[in-house]
Amino acid sequence: MALPLxxxxxxxxxxxxxxxxxxxxxxxxxxxxxxxxSGPTPALRPPHRAPxxxxxxxxxxxxxxxxxxxxxxxxxxxxxxxxxxETETSPSAFSPPPPHPHTVSVLPSATDxxxxxxxxxxxxxxxxxxxxxxxxxxxxxxxxxxxxxIPDPDKVRTLLRDLREVRMAKMRASTKELEGGGVVSLRGxxxxxxxxxxQFVVGVMDGLRKLGASxxxxxxxxxxxxGDGDGNSDDDDMEME
Amino acid sequence: MAYYDVDAILTDAQKVPCTFELxxxxxxxxxNNPGHTLHASTRxxxxxxxxxxxxxxxxxxxxxxxxxxxxxxxxxxxVMNALKADAKSVDIRALAQNFYxxxxxxxxxxxxxxxxxxxxxxxxxxxxxxxDHAGNAGQGQRGGGGGAGGDxxxxxxxxxxxxxxxxxxxxxxxxxxxxWMGEMKKA
Numbered sequence: 001m002a003l004p005l006x007x008x009x010x011x012x013x014x015x016x017x018x019x020x021x022x023x024x025x026x027x028x029x030x031x032x033x034x035x036x037x038s039g040p041t042p043a044l045r046p047p048h049r050a051p052x053x054x055x056x057x058x059x060x061x062x063x064x065x066x067x068x069x070x071x072x073x074x075x076x077x078x079x080x081x082x083x084x085x086e087t088e089t090s091p092s093a094f095s096p097p098p099p100h101p102h103t104v105s106v107l108p109s110a111t112d113x114x115x116x117x118x119x120x121x122x123x124x125x126x127x128x129x130x131x132x133x134x135x136x137x138x139x140x141x142x143x144x145x146x147x148x149x150i151p152d153p154d155k156v157r158t159l160l161r162d163l164r165e166v167r168m169a170k171m172r173a174s175t176k177e178l179e180g181g182g183v184v185s186l187r188g189x190x191x192x193x194x195x196x197x198x199q200f201v202v203g204v205m206d207g208l209r210k211l212g213a214s215x216x217x218x219x220x221x222x223x224x225x226x227g228d229g230d231g232n233s234d235d236d237d238m239e240m241e
Numbered sequence: 242m243a244y245y246d247v248d249a250i251l252t253d254a255q256k257v258p259c260t261f262e263l264x265x266x267x268x269x270x271x272x273n274n275p276g277h278t279l280h281a282s283t284r285x286x287x288x289x290x291x292x293x294x295x296x297x298x299x300x301x302x303x304x305x306x307x308x309x310x311x312x313x314x315x316x317x318x319x320v321m322n323a324l325k326a327d328a329k330s331v332d333i334r335a336l337a338q339n340f341y342x343x344x345x346x347x348x349x350x351x352x353x354x355x356x357x358x359x360x361x362x363x364x365x366x367x368x369x370x371x372x373d374h375a376g377n378a379g380q381g382q383r384g385g386g387g388g389a390g391g392d393x394x395x396x397x398x399x400x401x402x403x404x405x406x407x408x409x410x411x412x413x414x415x416x417x418x419x420x421w422m423g424e425m426k427k428a
Binding site for chain 1: 348349360375411418
């Protein structure tokens, strides 16, 4: 409470994190390989596509040295399909995130724990029809920086707006079903949506938890059963402090 | 509740009706009768922090509590029925400034399953309403300061402190989001 910033990330911080995502570029000029903290970038040779982190791709795009290929899920047909899924197929749940590219087997392997940005969810060969974790911010950034590379950018923009509205409405409606300790499934929710909804949802949960606290202690007391009267009054005193 | 939390202090200062079980000499000024004895079975409104201590302590020899507590007017069955019927139309700020805080304190002292259910239900329904209003209020501002609808103003005036906190949280985060999107457009 005393901290000036609320918990969680602000939208601009989420967008900053999003710039680590890999995107596919088509270079217009040659550029030799650079050693970054995240590893060396591939050498760029004009007709060949290459994966680059978004921030570098944006830099090159701004200098007109490369074109960014929009990820397949950002195309109007894919977004329309997702929107149809969100509104008609499952009006209450969020559309599922893209499938894990590495096969997850019974045996644990190193790739099980991999999440974006270490999974290429926004390159040209990402699966279409699924919204990745950074869908909203990546879509907005790409629409802003390279709308000339995206087919039908106005349609994409309206579809992104629609998707955001539909999913925020779901997020808001989810608070109605919240129980004191339970959480509605947030599978498939993006980073920006978490940043936007966090404070409200946490506030509602906190209120419910406080209201249900006395019932919870009562239930626990009944479960223990063996506890004598003195022990309980001690518990109550601690609650009051 | 933190020690310096103003809302917690204000919650504790809300009054609950109490009935004295003993004669207390020279406490008559609590009942507009200064200088006299406060008789047993007098009903006095006391702040909850004091009433709680007096009700749970066994300072008398007969092991009887000094006072007995009643449900505060804000949590009477009448209000509970109104909340059950339509949680959105109740002006809970008029009932108590920290309505839910008071509810939490009372639920610690009384075993009221129904009150607990009703309060949780109304918190949940009203939260959804608050979030809609918080989003719309911001959009009104963006559209050129068009004030919120009359219905909304009425509802928002009836929010208690906890709900105002929720409203602020939702409003701030959707505003931050819009600022970011606006920046994207400008940059």
